[in-house]
Amino acid sequence: MLRGPIGFVLAALLLGAAPALSANEEYEIDEEHFSVAFLVQHAGFYDQAGLFTEGEGSFTFDEEALTVGDIKIEIEAESVFTGHKKRDRHLRSGDFLSVKEFPKITFVGTGSKKTGPKPARLPVT
Numbered sequence: 535m536l537r538g539p540i541g542f543v544l545a546a547l548l549l550g551a552a553p554a555l556s557a558n559e560e561y562e563i564d565e566e567h568f569s570v571a572f573l574v575q576h577a578g579f580y581d582q583a584g585l586f587t588e589g590e591g592s593f594t595f596d597e598e599a600l601t602v603g604d605i606k607i608e609i610e611a612e613s614v615f616t617g618h619k620k621r622d623r624h625l626r627s628g629d630f631l632s633v634k635e636f637p638k639i640t641f642v643g644t645g646s647k648k649t650g651p652k653p654a655r656l657p658v659t
Contacts, residue, residue: 563591563607570609584625586639588613593643605643611636 570586591607611633614625626633647655 559595559597561593561595565590582616584614584616586610586613587615602646603644607641609639611639
């Protein structure tokens with residue numbers, strides 16, 4: 535649960551996903567290559583970039599249809615990183631992420647929508 539006066543825009547960087555050993559094209563996200571980037575508009579004049587560096591997840595991939603489904607990503611809220619220790623502590627606090635109360639941020643998606651020959655949008659909740 536994301537709380538606070540600023541809206542987070544999250545872009546998942548699912549790098550290094552490795553297929554699980556099954557015939558239905560299930561993939562596990564490689565935790566060593568996992569990160570989720572975000573931009574937050576600060577004081578109305580610049581965007582602050584940040585990352586969540588720890589998490590896990592999985593998805594299925596239909597190579598023939600080039601679609602992704604059964605998406606589940608769990609992010610460790612404590613892993614927020616903006617390059618500024620005091621700001622990161624504030625983001626972990628009850629003013630924003632409340633990491634003690636909400637240690638995980640979970641995104642779930644059921645499928646993807648093609649936006650061109652190869653790109654796709656992954657709607658998540």
